[in-house]
Amino acid sequence: MTLVALLDYASVIVFAITGALVASRAQLDLVGFAFIACLTAVGGGTIRDVLLDRNPIFWIAAPGYLGAACAVALVIFFTAHLVESRMRAIIWLDSLALAVAVAAGAGVALALVHATPIVILMGMITGCMGGLMRDVVVGEVPLVLKQGELYVTAAFAGAAAAAVAAPHVPDMSVALLIGAAVTWVLRAGSILFGWHLPVYKSRPPRV
Amino acid sequence: MTLVALLDYASVIVFAITGALVASRAQLDLVGFAFIACLTAVGGGTIRDVLLDRNPIFWIAAPGYLGAACAVALVIFFTAHLVESRMRAIIWLDSLALAVAVAAGAGVALALVHATPIVILMGMITGCMGGLMRDVVVGEVPLVLKQGELYVTAAFAGAAAAAVAAPHVPDMSVALLIGAAVTWVLRAGSILFGWHLPVYKSRPPRV
Amino acid sequence: MTLVALLDYASVIVFAITGALVASRAQLDLVGFAFIACLTAVGGGTIRDVLLDRNPIFWIAAPGYLGAACAVALVIFFTAHLVESRMRAIIWLDSLALAVAVAAGAGVALALVHATPIVILMGMITGCMGGLMRDVVVGEVPLVLKQGELYVTAAFAGAAAAAVAAPHVPDMSVALLIGAAVTWVLRAGSILFGWHLPVYKSRPPRV
Numbered sequence: 001m002t003l004v005a006l007l008d009y010a011s012v013i014v015f016a017i018t019g020a021l022v023a024s025r026a027q028l029d030l031v032g033f034a035f036i037a038c039l040t041a042v043g044g045g046t047i048r049d050v051l052l053d054r055n056p057i058f059w060i061a062a063p064g065y066l067g068a069a070c071a072v073a074l075v076i077f078f079t080a081h082l083v084e085s086r087m088r089a090i091i092w093l094d095s096l097a098l099a100v101a102v103a104a105g106a107g108v109a110l111a112l113v114h115a116t117p118i119v120i121l122m123g124m125i126t127g128c129m130g131g132l133m134r135d136v137v138v139g140e141v142p143l144v145l146k147q148g149e150l151y152v153t154a155a156f157a158g159a160a161a162a163a164v165a166a167p168h169v170p171d172m173s174v175a176l177l178i179g180a181a182v183t184w185v186l187r188a189g190s191i192l193f194g195w196h197l198p199v200y201k202s203r204p205p206r207v
Numbered sequence: 208m209t210l211v212a213l214l215d216y217a218s219v220i221v222f223a224i225t226g227a228l229v230a231s232r233a234q235l236d237l238v239g240f241a242f243i244a245c246l247t248a249v250g251g252g253t254i255r256d257v258l259l260d261r262n263p264i265f266w267i268a269a270p271g272y273l274g275a276a277c278a279v280a281l282v283i284f285f286t287a288h289l290v291e292s293r294m295r296a297i298i299w300l301d302s303l304a305l306a307v308a309v310a311a312g313a314g315v316a317l318a319l320v321h322a323t324p325i326v327i328l329m330g331m332i333t334g335c336m337g338g339l340m341r342d343v344v345v346g347e348v349p350l351v352l353k354q355g356e357l358y359v360t361a362a363f364a365g366a367a368a369a370a371v372a373a374p375h376v377p378d379m380s381v382a383l384l385i386g387a388a389v390t391w392v393l394r395a396g397s398i399l400f401g402w403h404l405p406v407y408k409s410r411p412p413r414v
Numbered sequence: 415m416t417l418v419a420l421l422d423y424a425s426v427i428v429f430a431i432t433g434a435l436v437a438s439r440a441q442l443d444l445v446g447f448a449f450i451a452c453l454t455a456v457g458g459g460t461i462r463d464v465l466l467d468r469n470p471i472f473w474i475a476a477p478g479y480l481g482a483a484c485a486v487a488l489v490i491f492f493t494a495h496l497v498e499s500r501m502r503a504i505i506w507l508d509s510l511a512l513a514v515a516v517a518a519g520a521g522v523a524l525a526l527v528h529a530t531p532i533v534i535l536m537g538m539i540t541g542c543m544g545g546l547m548r549d550v551v552v553g554e555v556p557l558v559l560k561q562g563e564l565y566v567t568a569a570f571a572g573a574a575a576a577a578v579a580a581p582h583v584p585d586m587s588v589a590l591l592i593g594a595a596v597t598w599v600l601r602a603g604s605i606l607f608g609w610h611l612p613v614y615k616s617r618p619p620r621v
Contacts, residue, residue, distance in 0.1 A: 200437070200447070200491060242538075242566050
């Protein structure tokens with residue numbers, strides 16, 4: 001199994017957990033759990049594969065990804081009540097999945113020898129879109145758009161780090177791990193310490 | 208005309224009616240009716256075709272699908288006021304279109320000899336995504352996510368029935384009709400008698 | 415540079431400005447500005463390219479489009495406060511971008527010798543979907559769905575004009591310019607004078 005496939009599996013499983021936890025907050029049934037878990041788990045990678053015209057899409061080539069997400073949904077359906085604070089668990093697991101998925105997305109684009117802006121964007125799309133669709137479908141405020149937090153920015157920095165590091169390291173895996181680390185440190189710092197970039201607010205928005 | 212093409216046409220027309228009725232509730236103009244009718248009618252099948260990399264997409268290969276949806280929109284624009292309860296009509300027509308579209312989606316994946324999980328998922332996507340996009344775009348609560356109703360679950364059961372039956376029947380058409388019947392019976396039972404799976408509610412969701 | 419590429423660039427830049435102005439109303443940070451600017455700028459053309467199976471997608475073939483959108487986001491981040499009324503600027507710039515994008519979308523489909531309904535639909539999709547995604551993601555009421563305004567209808571009329579004119583003019587460019595002009599005149603007339611089609615309202619919507 002290549003590192004990119006391993007990262008894909010890891011992000012699928014962690015994103016599936018966040019999807020199932022969000023489904024538990026929305027009080028869905030077991031099939032609803034599986035649906036949201038699958039959507040979150042493979043959503044970002046699916047958009048990446050469609051945009052890059054990779055055929056077949058990764059979970060059509062290997063339906064095991066969907067099986068893993070469904071298994072996760074089943075486990076969470078019966079254990080979600082054991083989690084002390086589900087929102088807190090969702091935020092932290094989401095940060096891990098984001099970091100792993102950004103690296104996986106950048107890795108796919110690097111392996112296809114795309115230009116640097118494309119590598120960065122594929123990392124951002126793979127990382128951010130699964131969680132965005134999860135939140136939009138169940139009607140929660142998207143984590144990705146929370147003001148004053150690093151999220152898209154963390155994905156951007158991590159993907160850029162991977163893209164910049166790639167030509168300078170002996171093995172692409174090193175670049176991907178750097179990308180995942182940069183993403184996660186920035187996201188975690190934002191959650192813990194409120195790190196953020198200055199936002200636009202030179203004057204109040206008008207109607 | 209193959210059975211899959213026939214199912215595609217039937218689901219396009221019935222979904223187009225639901226789309227136009229939703230447009231009438233949102234008080235759109237004639238072009239708005241046609242837009243929502245087309246989106247609902249071909250949305251699920253489009254996502255299926257993009258994911259399976261079928262080229263060209265079914266309504267590019269045969270623009271008659273769009274013509275049928277627009278004709279439906281025109282008729283509904285002038286006749287929607289004759290419908291006694293539009294919401295009731297939407298729910299029941301949507302259940303029919305769901306059943307037919309699930310079978311059509313599973314049929315396409317079966318014909319391309321995909322693995323069983325892919326067949327099931329393509330049935331679910333084809334059935335559920337058109338109506339989901341219809342409801343999201345006009346800002347209604349998606350039928351697909353209504354708590355305590357079988358919708359995704361009905362689509363799952365129908366697609367699974369078609370996938371399981373396919374190798375055991377003389378002709379794929381029989382499997383598809385079984386899939387449509389299972390989907391519709393479960394969905395209708397849920398609407399009429401409140402059939403549902405247990406939902407997750409071991410404790411109230413936290414903020 | 416072909417006229418279609420020129421139209422693509424023009425619509426990317428103008429849509430990017432509207433995206434960045436919407437981001438300023440949502441008080442996002444610089445990366446958020448770039449994200450919304452890119453989404454708005456290339457969203458409609460991306461859906462067009464995926465549906466038509468054009469590979470690679472236009473901004474993967476030429477990442478300069480993304481660079482232009484990011485440069486626009488940077489400029490607007492520091493100058494948005496100079497705009498007297500941002501909402502007014504968004505609406506008018508959006509009308510220009512709509513007109514140009516409708517022509518660009520129809521031009522791509524015409525060049526690929528698609529049937530007339532497909533040409534019209536690709537014009538409408540390219541014109542409308544970028545702005546729709548921009549508004550949905552930041553949670554504004556979509557311009558495209560405002561009641562009693564010509565928007566989808568203007569896109570439809572412009573795309574249809576381009577499709578009808580194409581076989582009758584010496585050069586496709588003329589047809590595209592006609593399409594852009596028709597779209598913009600209808601949209602501008604709707605903004606300025608309230609032009610609209612009759613909407614459906616034979617009786618109030620029921621619950």
